[in-house]
Amino acid sequence: METIEVIRLGVYGASILLILIGLYAVLTKKSLIKIIIGLSIIDGGIHLLLIGIGYIKDGTAPIFSPGLEGAASRMVDPVPQALVLTAIVIGFGVTAVALSLIIRLYRHHNTLKIDEIKNLKW
């Protein structure tokens, strides 16, 4: 197998694995902090997947540094990178708001376990 194939399988496999690990944490963990950590791990996996889709063989960074002005054909796709920049910021905002809600819940119920907070059940 070529090196590029190994790298490709590694990056896609790792990102899929990250998404699955995050989903597992979100679905099974009882602590609210661990659920937020799981959401962040899903975020990281999706970012890695998007960046990996934009890669091309022997690609360079999409930056026209001195000496690389003519290398546009070798550059990786810059669009997923810009999208991931946006996604990181949105993910940060989601995490911040979720953590503040958790702080409020903890102050109100004195616990972080979701099965001890009766108000969350329906």
Next chain:
Amino acid sequence: MKKTIVIFILAAFGYFLAITFLAPEFESNRNRNGVKNVYLDKTVSELKTANTVTAIVVNFRGFDTLGEVTVLFLAATALGSILFKKRHHIGERTVMLPASSIVGSGAKLIFPAIILLGAYVFIHGHLTPGGGFQGGTIIATGFLLMLISYRDFSISHNILSVIESLAGILFVVFGLLGFMNGGTFLQNFMGTGVLNDLFSGGVIPIIYILVGFKVAAELTGLIYTILHEKG
């Protein structure tokens, strides 16, 4: 029992993700000549910006970035309003442990260097990897370091709000100036200069510096609000 069910569901989900992305056809069928080449060509020939990602974020999809900055502002506002209850005792913190003198001296030593690095990253956002969001985050980590090292280190919330609002308003003003001079919102209306010069790219470095100030002020305010949360 529940965990077994979850593992089976996740295995099925992972299998479908894997056969989608790990199949050899996924690589060969991917369209490599889409919008990418247009962006790369226009970045060099029209905008004279070295970093294509910056050109996309600030110029081609600049309106998107305005929305993104708004979402960040909204997150800061929501966090402030959720944690607002009983925040009378500014100055004392509940989630703080006293820092040792080694941490204190080291933080004082490294704090100006962190601010300088952040400013460098967002000023050179159109030439090197980095930009307003990254540089603003670096500056906010410097303030985080000072806040966890010194119990009495305080930042004026009013100054942070003024910086944040001013940067946001100037972003929109530069967008509207492009509207008046060029025809579309956030159009590049200044001279673009020479590729790889510091003063190149027209409005792109100016807008990214504004984004850097806004992100730094917002993240510092977020950290400050959480550290001063009173139960």
